[in-house]
Amino acid sequence: MDFTQISGKRQLAFMQDFDYIREAGTEAEQRAAERIAEEIRSLGLTPETEEFTFDTYEITEAGFAVTSPYQKEYTVTGYLGSGSTPEGGVEAPFLYAENGDDISLSYASGKIVMVNAPVRADMYEKLEKAGAAGFLSICGSPIDSGEDLKPALCTLRKVEQPAIQGACIHCTDAVRIVEEGASRARLTLSQRKVTRTSRNVRVRIQGTDRAEEILTLTAHFDSVPAGPGAYDNMAGAAIIMELCRYFAANRPRRTLEFIWFGAEEKGLKGSLAYVEAHREELKRHRFNMNVDLAGQLVGGTVIGLTGDASICSMLSWLAHEAGMGTGFVNGIWGSDSNTFAWNGIPAMTLNRDGFGMHTRHDTLALISPWSLERSARLLGYIAEHLSETEVFPFVQEIPEDMKKKLDEYFGQM
Numbered sequence: 533m534d535f536t537q538i539s540g541k542r543q544l545a546f547m548q549d550f551d552y553i554r555e556a557g558t559e560a561e562q563r564a565a566e567r568i569a570e571e572i573r574s575l576g577l578t579p580e581t582e583e584f585t586f587d588t589y590e591i592t593e594a595g596f597a598v599t600s601p602y603q604k605e606y607t608v609t610g611y612l613g614s615g616s617t618p619e620g621g622v623e624a625p626f627l628y629a630e631n632g633d634d635i636s637l638s639y640a641s642g643k644i645v646m647v648n649a650p651v652r653a654d655m656y657e658k659l660e661k662a663g664a665a666g667f668l669s670i671c672g673s674p675i676d677s678g679e680d681l682k683p684a685l686c687t688l689r690k691v692e693q694p695a696i697q698g699a700c701i702h703c704t705d706a707v708r709i710v711e712e713g714a715s716r717a718r719l720t721l722s723q724r725k726v727t728r729t730s731r732n733v734r735v736r737i738q739g740t741d742r743a744e745e746i747l748t749l750t751a752h753f754d755s756v757p758a759g760p761g762a763y764d765n766m767a768g769a770a771i772i773m774e775l776c777r778y779f780a781a782n783r784p785r786r787t788l789e790f791i792w793f794g795a796e797e798k799g800l801k802g803s804l805a806y807v808e809a810h811r812e813e814l815k816r817h818r819f820n821m822n823v824d825l826a827g828q829l830v831g832g833t834v835i836g837l838t839g840d841a842s843i844c845s846m847l848s849w850l851a852h853e854a855g856m857g858t859g860f861v862n863g864i865w866g867s868d869s870n871t872f873a874w875n876g877i878p879a880m881t882l883n884r885d886g887f888g889m890h891t892r893h894d895t896l897a898l899i900s901p902w903s904l905e906r907s908a909r910l911l912g913y914i915a916e917h918l919s920e921t922e923v924f925p926f927v928q929e930i931p932e933d934m935k936k937k938l939d940e941y942f943g944q945m
């Protein structure tokens with residue numbers, strides 16, 4: 533690969549046009565999709581935009597008040613997907629159960645229970661089994677001030693028809709509630725299911741003499757509602773755009789398809805819609821190269837590879853050849869690559885550790901052209917080699933243990 537054709541500065545300039553929150557299903561996300569399509573056209577290629585719908589929740593009311601031995605309202609955010617309390621809320625004794633261990637939860641019956649970490653399906657099950665009347669989870673840090681005192685938005689995933697509702701509270705308030713000896717509280721939550729439209733943008737660079745075989749380069753371009761998602765994941769979107777530019781000028785033997793996914797943050801909705809829409813063609817897919825979390829300077833590069841362990845060794849060889857340090861994890865990875873692996877296609881996510889994911893601090897200010905350039909070169913090197921080999925070298929079968937984990941991961945999503 534001719535590394536001089538890859539520019540970090542150009543990627544950063546492209547990212548400047550996306551310095552806003554791009555929550556899936558909003559006009560802002562649509563605007564971002566249109567800008568991506570425009571960039572593809574500027575490369576002399578023809579983009580295709582594929583719409584899909586997904587269900588999400590809209591919270592209309594979320595409240596938490598201590599009712600005894602004093603009365604005070606606190607700011608909370610409701611858990612999306614945890615249902616609605618009866619009108620007027622649930623009033624019950626209050627319990628702080630730390631990490632939700634069995635001893636603490638033995639006191640939970642009939643109570644509104646506060647735990648430290650965000651409540652996921654496994655903790656939710658424990659709370660429901662313990663007979664909790666509702667739950668609170670603690671977020672933020674004690675050194676937060678100003679806007680950061682607003683609790684994060686949480687989603688309860690993989691729980692069908694939840695019986696108890698929950699909310700998230702900032703830790704400074706959580707500290708006060710415990711120290712002031714709150715013994716009773718009221719939790720109010722009201723939400724409704726809504727259907728939204730999102731879209732993927734894709735473009736195909738037809739291979740020269742191995743065109744039947746398809747390799748995908750993918751990145752999501754939506755962000756969480758908290759911040760403009762520069763690191764997560766407009767940087768990834770810029771990296772694959774840079775590679776799209778490169779391969780448009782340097783035609784590969786195998787077909788390369790570039791896909792910018794919408795609604796990843798809503799549960800990989802974009803990639804799930806893609807495999808649904810292109811199901812008959814999936815047997816032509818050989819490998820998915822996804823980028824999620826990229827572009828910050830201080831950090832380490834890790835490739836999460838879902839597929840046979842021998843693929844890790846081959847990718848490691850390519851990284852050595854390219855001379856760029858990379859760690860490897862052979863397992864499932866919480867991004868759109870999982871969707872491909874779940875559909876039998878070996879997949880990787882190029883990830884760079886960094887700061888501020890899913891917060892308002894995830895801005896362009898922390899993005900480095902050096903880092904963008906490095907990641908694009910590494911991924912481009914891998915993609916180019918894989919598109920050129922005479923016989924595609926990867927074992928196509930996903931190992932049984934990973935299949936099982938993927939089934940669990942996608943369980944009731």
Ligand SMILES: [Zn+2]
Pocket residue numbers: 752764765796824825
């Ligand atoms: Zn992401």
